[in-house]
Amino acid sequence: MMHKLAKDDIQSDILGQIERVSGEELNKCYQCGNCTGSCPVSFAMEIPPTKTIRMLQLGRVDDVLKANSMWLCVSCLQCYSRCPKAVSAANLFEALRQLSLRKGESHEEIKDLPFPFLKGAPQQAIVSGFRKFVS
Amino acid sequence: MARIGVFICQCGKNIESTVDTKKVADEMAELPGVVYSCNYRFMCSAPGQEDVKKAIKKHKLDGVVVAACSPHMHEKTFRRACEAAGVNPYKCEMANIREQCSWVHHDTTKKAGTAKSIDITRMTIERLKKNKPLKKISIPVNKRALVIGGGIAGIQAALDIAEGGREVILVEREPSIGGNMARLSETFPTMDCSQCILTPKMVEAELHDNIKLYTWSEVEKVDGYIGNFTVQIRKKARYVDEELCTGCGDCLVKCPFKAPSEFEMGLATRKVIYTPFPQAVPNIPVIDAARCPKIQKGKCGICEKVCGPGAIDYEQTDQIVTEEVGAIVVATGYQVMPTARFGEYGAGKIKDVITGLHFERLASSAGPTGGEIRRPSDDKVPDSVVFIQCSGSRDEAKGVAYCSKICCMYTAKHTMLYKHKVPDGQAYVFYMDIRAGGKRYEEFTRRAIEKEGAMYLRGRVSRVYERDGKVIVQGADTLSGDQIEIEAEMVVLASAVVSRTGADQLAQKLGISYDRYKFFNEYHPKLKPVETVTGGIFLAGTCMGPMDIPDAVSMGSAVAGKVLGLFSAEEMAREPITASVNTMICNACWDCVVACPYTAIEKEEVRNKKGEIVRVNAKVNDGLCQGCGVCVAACRSKAIDLAGYTDEQVYAAISVF
Amino acid sequence: MKLTYYPGCTLNTVAKQFDASAKKSALELGFEMDELSEWNCCGASFPLTPDNIMGLSAPTKVLAQARKAGDTVMTLCSVCYNVLKRTNKVIRDDTDRRDVVCGFIEEDYDGSIDVLHFLEVLRDRVGFEKVKEAVKRPLEGLKAGAYYGCMLLRPFEDMGIDNCEDPTIFEDLLKALGCEPVGFPNKIECCGSHLALGKDNEEIVTKLSGNVMQSAAGSGAELIVTSCPLCQYNLDGAQEKLEASMPGYRPVPIVYFTQILGLSLGQSETELGLDTSRWDARPLLKEKGI
Amino acid sequence: MEKAVKETDEKLAEEKQPGAAAWEPKIMAFVCNWCTYAGADLAGTSRMEYRPNVRIVKLPCTGRIDPLFIIKAFENGADGVLVSGCHPGDCHYTAGNYHARRRWIGFKSLMEFVGLDMRRLHFSWVSASEAIKWVDLINSITDDIKKLGPFMEYRGLK
Incomplete structure (x- = not known):
């Protein structure tokens, strides 16, 4: 190019x-x-x-x-x-x-996350994931 | 009958493990002419050498064969021992039964090794029987040096030799010494002003009692050999009497005619009577005869009229002066590759495509723009400059295959100078690799990139062309993989460093060799970096290949050390391995003269008492002969032989093969 | 010896066995873990961009609370350790950011606390020799792979717990417990970390964690020891997929180092929560006669 | 004395029977002092191994080698001759090896003309660092000449 x-x-x-x-x-x-x-x-x-x-x-x-x-x-x-x-x-x-x-553009939407993940994953995965992917 | 002693070394187990040295010694004892033969554990040890000396005395030996390691290892050792005991050192030979026998034949029954050692030693003994005692040749040394080239390397060499108390003739073909370094603005990586560090050295060279300066002069002819050169120097007509001129400069002011300035790379003009730059050494003008109307057509003569001391002399002609010297330092420097052959870079056509040396003049506060970066076409301060490294370097097809070594650094320097002078400007550098191998060099290039904002693009520029007053540079950035186009306002080519025009002719005059790029060859690239194969002729600076100022200065000093070393003795001793002519047989075919790589053989005229020529024959000059023996094999009438390697010696060795 | 302890959110929820086994083992080794009376989440990731001052406020709050209780704070979770230790360094060294953060959270804190990991406490305060002496049930013959992951080690100049390219602290502990530590090439590689959250990242996490597990299994590890709940989660997940997709792959138990420690100190498998692991370690232990 | 005579007889008997297992060819090598001699030394310091059939005569430069040396070598019992020096361009004396090469070309065609089996005459470049090349060269020449058998035509011409 x-x-x-x-x-x-x-x-x-x-x-x-x-x-x-x-x-x-x-x-x-x-x-x-x-x-x-x-x-x-x-x-x-x-x-x-x-x-x-x-x-x-x-x-x-x-x-x-x-x-x-x-x-x-x-x-x-x-x-x-x-x-x-x-x-x-x-x-x-x-x-x-x-x-x-x-x-204000999120990369992941909380509502899209599967319930088993939210239930089973360590809290730190959720917190750090939100910080990285969600606006 | 010869009285030869044979000493077989066991070298601990090194020889003994595959050679029965006792048996070798016993067999040798039987040979005619051998009066003493023995074997010993370590011949090269102090007791071993003592044994040799004792045997020489006890058995009245006149020749010694030591069968041991390679002569490259211990020939000197044993020859010295023999000399101490009164045997001519050249009547001592070594038989190589270690490197070329015991170490390469691993048969522990010792059969092969012993048989071969016997042969080798016997061949050496037979050869020795034909050895003649030889004496080292001594040559008187004229303790004056000639330095060709008044750039930084030549100046450094001249100053160091002069400081060492020896006279130096410094020859420079331009009207002033200083060389390319005088053109530079600032120097990497310290960014100190080139003129500021160079000018004091130029003045020192001019004023030094031991230095005789010939500027506007060229070496015409060189004769002789190490310690004894005769050099003819052409002092080109200056049309200004150097004795009378006071350097007031009135003539330069009044001269009505202008010409492009060579020193300013054509970026400015000078007068027809001129000094190349204000700090010129010597500060004596020269008239550009080809452009002077007075000299060409007899019209004008203003400079003569305004010259107070009456130093102008339109009738002056070239003069040839002869100097006798003992050593010659060649420091003729470099030039940059003509850019014309790079059509794709628009050089020669697009005014705003210049070389690095042009940029040096633009950046120099004493230069044509007073240090402001202004492009040649319209004097505009360029808001972006593209620097193209490897312009001609590392280009086997159109340029030179080698790396010019200094361009990475001076280009980084150029980007910094540009940034300092044009803070809003943007410098781009196209490079293939950044080679910053010197002290504080890598840090310097990184500074250009990280702190001074130069945009480095890894790729070779493919094309440069003009569009709407801009210089369009088309290339690639191989790091991102994309084609890149830049609308620049000026382009600077880091043109390859090449040898001086005429370097080959000078090399032929001096009898030194040069490579395919006409850079002069050092004797050995690692161990004899400032010597040439011709004794007494040395090299310094960029005439041997691209190098930066620190290297050129180091070599200038290194060469001075070599020259002062040569001058430290009244006479110098040389190995007596030289050819000589039996004039009774020589039929004057001159095949040897043609064959000799050292021009060491001359045609000798033999005259009778009346001065009439009665015969001509070849004659070997001991000072020049290096003992290769090419002439011996070339001689059809077998009139030449080589001391130390005579036909007789070789045949004797073959006879017992 | 009493040490202020910051558990962090995960150790109170899905990694309770990590917390419990550590607390009990500590007592047996002669120190007490004194949990902070009030604490908040550390943020679970250290803000990599220096301009994200907001990201420092939560961990600084934790540090400030801990400072009130003493001059050290100990963690178990690698992520908490990483966030607290790095935040503490920023607050200590960068007065500009300190002023903003402390002003915001209304705490007067200067970074004067020492952030310690439980492993460091064992090595530097208790001493592995002492640990060895305390062992009641040497785990002889157990080939345990030490998995460090990222957060415990990097960046080296901030964490400093061990050589970040060739750490040994885990192996040294395992040796003290009588195990046969297994080093493996991927022991400091990432498990996939927070990509666990993304909807399209499953494949990548499986690949990264799968690489770790295959590397460990290939080196002969029969069990993996970790110090990070997220690592455990990702490795477990990957093993499930490996088991399904790779014939012959045999999942291995992944446990917290404190569980293994507790085991050697004589705690029962149930109180250590070894029965709650995704892959049960008990048959292996039985096989080894432990 | 008797023993010596017996040995000589045995030697001659061997030489007259080409291919006899005990017969070993003799090879004369004329080498320059700077490259090939040093290369042969390097083979030694590197403890390589090669056939013991070669005898070296050291000269300053291949340019010094007179074609007569080669004839003399055959005359004195050589079954093969090798001339070896510095690679072109590497001559210690700048151009001696070029002279040798030129001379060699003329000499070679002359020898071909008089009917010498050219497999007995070898010319090579071996630098000071090419110990392996030296070893391979000597081994292959020795083996080749062993197959050719003794060279008697020029022997005893003197």
Whole structure:
């Protein structure tokens, strides 16, 4: 795909917002790929962590927000724990989720959850799941 | 009859486990000319060497064979021992029965090893019988050095040699010393101003009592050999008397004619009488004769009129000066690859596509824009600049296969300089890999990316073209996998570092070798990095390949150490393995002259008392001969032989094979 | 020795056996777990984005309550441990965020508490040697796989309980109890965590937890020991699916480390709640003669 | 004395019977000091093993090797001859091996013309690091020449 790259993509407000919310500096990432290598769910992501960061560096926030990746991140912190530049892809995914959730768009609806799950699952699964998926 | 002693080493178990050294020693004792033969546990040990010395005295030996390890290991050891006991060191030979026998034949019955050791030792004994005592050759050394090239490497070499108390001739073909470094704005990774650190060194070189400067001069011819070179230098006509000129600069102000400035890479003009840049050393102008109407057509003459001391001399001609030196340092530097061959980058057509060296001038506070980044086409401050690394480097098809080594770093520096000068601007860098292997280099490139906001894109630019006053750059970002298009306002090519035009001719004059890119070859890339295969000629800086300033300066100093080492003795000793001509047989076919890789064989004219030529024959110059023996095999009349490896010696060895 | 104890929501509901076995074992090892009189949910996930100050308020409230009771607070659940320990560090080191959070929850708290995990207490305060001495029923021959998961270990600079790439604290405890600890490659990999909640994530959770279980089983573990109720839930779920889809897969019991601890200290299988596990550990224990 | 005569007789008898198990070929190797000699040394320091049939004459450079050396070697009882030096471009003396190669080409066609079995003459490049190549070379040459049997035509020409 042809991507027109301009100053406004790189110096955009939305990137600044993602950096502020996540506390991460996108430019620190040098694309070594360790996060994707470590990530237990990268196999199922439409855009794996390393490439997600790259696309953010290039200002392609919309493409990243459309992908399922941020919803699949399990916050296990393997990516961060092995990152040679101490960048947390998990934090960036959380920031992207926040970007979406703060607009009031939930990823999961409570009413859709099956009753056996609600009855049998540990409370922490429900609480943390709500925090991650529900606006 | 020879009186040879044979010493068979057991090397602990290393030889003894597969060779019956006692048996070898016994068999050797039977050979004619062998008066003493023994075996011993460790011949190279102090007692072992003592035994050799004692045997030499006791048995009045005139030759010694030590059958032990490879001569590459201990030949020197035993030759020294022999010399101490009064036997000529070249009458000592080693028979290699360890590396080439006991270690490669694992038969513990010792049958194969013993038989082969006997053969090897016997061949060595027969060879030794034909050995002549030889004496190391001593060559007088002229303790002056010639440095070719006045860039940072040459300046450093010259200063260090001069500080070491030896005279230096520094030859520079431009009107000023300083080289490419004088063009640079700031230097990575410390960002100190290039001129600020270079100018003091230039001045120091000019003022040093031991340095004689020839600028606007070129080496014309080199004769001789290590310790004894004769060099002819062409001092090109400057049309300004160097003795009279005070460097006041009136002529430059008044000269009415302009030409593109070479130093400013064509980004500015200079006068026809000019110094390349204000801090030039020496501060003496030169007239661009081809563009001077006075010299071409006899019209003008203003500079002569305004020159107070009367230093202008339109009649000046090139002069050839001859200097005698003992060592030569070659430090002729680099140039950047002409961009014209990269049509896809629009170089030469699109005004706003420039090279890194152009960018250096734009960024330099002493440069044509006073340090402001303005693009050449319309002086606009570009709001985005694309830097293209590997422009010609790592390109086997159209450029050079090697990495130019400095571009990753200077491009990172350029993005920083640009960001500092144009804070709103956006720098893009297309790269294939970032090679930042020096001290504090990786941190520097990361700083450009992380702190100074340079956008690095991993990919090679495929095309650059103009559209509506913009420079459109089309490439790829292989990290995201996408094609990328950028509307830029200026493009900077990190053009490949290539050898100087004419480097091959200089190499031929000097008799040194060069690679397919015309970079000069070091003797050994690891262990003799500043020597050439030609004794007394050394290399420093980018004439050997791309390198950065710290490396060039290190090599300049390294070479100075080598030169001062060479100059530390009155005479230098050389291995006497050289060829010599039997003039009675030489039929003057000159095959040897053609074959010799060192131009060590010359045509000698023999004259009678009246001075008439009675005969011509070949003559080997001991100083140049390296002892390869190519001439010996080339000689049809068998007039040449090689000391230490004579035909007689070889045939003697073969005869007992 | 009395230690302030924060159970968290899960240990009062679906993981009661975790809570009960720990409390009883503690007494036998010479310390008392003193449950906070008032506590709230920790939030079950540490807010990864630093601008989510709101997410810090619940755990800070817990910490502030605990500080009133003493200078340490102990947890059992890995998630609670992770959230409290990381929150505590933020409150201690980042005065800006501290001011906002403490202002909001109207508590004066400075991060001066030590957040401990029960495992740490056993290792550093009681000592594994002491634990070993207290063992009444050595679990000889029991091949127990130690599953750490994520929250106990990462991020290392915040948690610091053990080397996050090669932890041994679990194995060391198991050794003290007489077991034969089984290390396996996936012992620090994620079980699928909160993806358990999503409607489309079942497959992924099954895959992640399934990988853990296959890795453990492949290394010879006969039983899995964990410290996180969510891990247990996900692993159990995956085993159900593995059993259905993979011929020859034999599910293994997944128990809390405190249950195994209690067992070695002589508590009965019923009081430890071993009968409530999805896969009963009792036949295995019987087989091993324990 | 008697013993020596007997040994010589046995040796000659063996040599006259090509293919006799006890017969071992003799191979003369002319090598340069910098590459092949060092490569052969490396085979030793690496404790490799190869057939013991080769005898080495060290010269500064293959460029020093006179074609007559080869004839002399055959004359003195060599069953095969090997010439080996630095790879093209690696010559210690910059170009000596090129001279050797050029000379070799002429010499080879001459020897072919006079009817020498070219399997007895080998030319190779072995660098200082190519111990394995040296070992393989000596083994294969030895085995090949063993099959050819002794070379008697030039023997005793002197």
